[in-house]
Amino acid sequence: xxxxxxxxxxxxxxxxxxxxxxxxxxxxxxxxxxxxxxxxxxxxxxxxxxxxxxxxxxxxxxxxxxxxxxxxxxxxxxxxxxxxxxxxxxxxxxxxxxxxxxxxxxxxxxxxxxxxxxxxxxxxxxxxxxxxxxxxxxxxxxxxxxxxxxxxxxxxxxxxxxxxxxx
Numbered sequence: 001x002x003x004x005x006x007x008x009x010x011x012x013x014x015x016x017x018x019x020x021x022x023x024x025x026x027x028x029x030x031x032x033x034x035x036x037x038x039x040x041x042x043x044x045x046x047x048x049x050x051x052x053x054x055x056x057x058x059x060x061x062x063x064x065x066x067x068x069x070x071x072x073x074x075x076x077x078x079x080x081x082x083x084x085x086x087x088x089x090x091x092x093x094x095x096x097x098x099x100x101x102x103x104x105x106x107x108x109x110x111x112x113x114x115x116x117x118x119x120x121x122x123x124x125x126x127x128x129x130x131x132x133x134x135x136x137x138x139x140x141x142x143x144x145x146x147x148x149x150x151x152x153x154x155x156x157x158x159x160x161x162x163x164x165x166x167x
Contacts, residue, residue, distance in 0.1 A: 009053035010163035021153035028149030032139045034085030042092040065094035093156045115151030
C-alpha cells in the first residue's frame with residue numbers, strides 16, 4: 001500500500017515485532033508459556049502494519065501461511081508433544097515469511113540453527129549455578145522440555161533482520 005521496498009517493509013516489521021519476540025523469549029524461559037496475548041499482538045502487527053508495508057495481494061496470500069502452520073502445529077501438538085503456545089506463535093509468525101523457495105530455505109536453516117544454538121546455550125547456562133541464581137524462579141531451568149519460543153522468536157527476528165539488510 002505504501003509502496004515500500006522489501007527491505008524497508010522488513011525493517012518496519014522488524015521494529016514492530018522485536019518487543020513481542022523479546023516478550024515471548026522471556027515468558028517461555030520464565031514460565032514455559034507463550035501467552036495468547038503475545039500471539040494476538042503478533043497477528044495484530046501483521047494485520048495492521050503488514051497491509052501498509054506489503055502489496056495487498058502479498059499480504060492477503062500470506063494469511064494462508066497462518067492457517068497452514070496452525071494446522072500443522074495442532075497435529076504436532078496432538079501426536080508429538082509440541083507445545084500449544086509454540087504452535088500458535090509459529091502460526092502467528094508465519095505470515096511474516098515469504099513463500100519463495102529461497103525464503104523457505106533461509107527459514108529452515110535459521111530455525112534449525114537458532115534452535116540448536118538456543119538449546120545448547122540453555123542447557124549449558126542452566127548447568128551453571130551462578131547463572132541459575134540470577135533467575136532462580138525460571139521454570140525452564142527445572143523442566144526437561146525446551147522453551148522452543150527461543151528458536152521460534154529468534155527465527156522470526158533473524159529472518160526479518162536479514163531481509164531488511166539483504167533484500
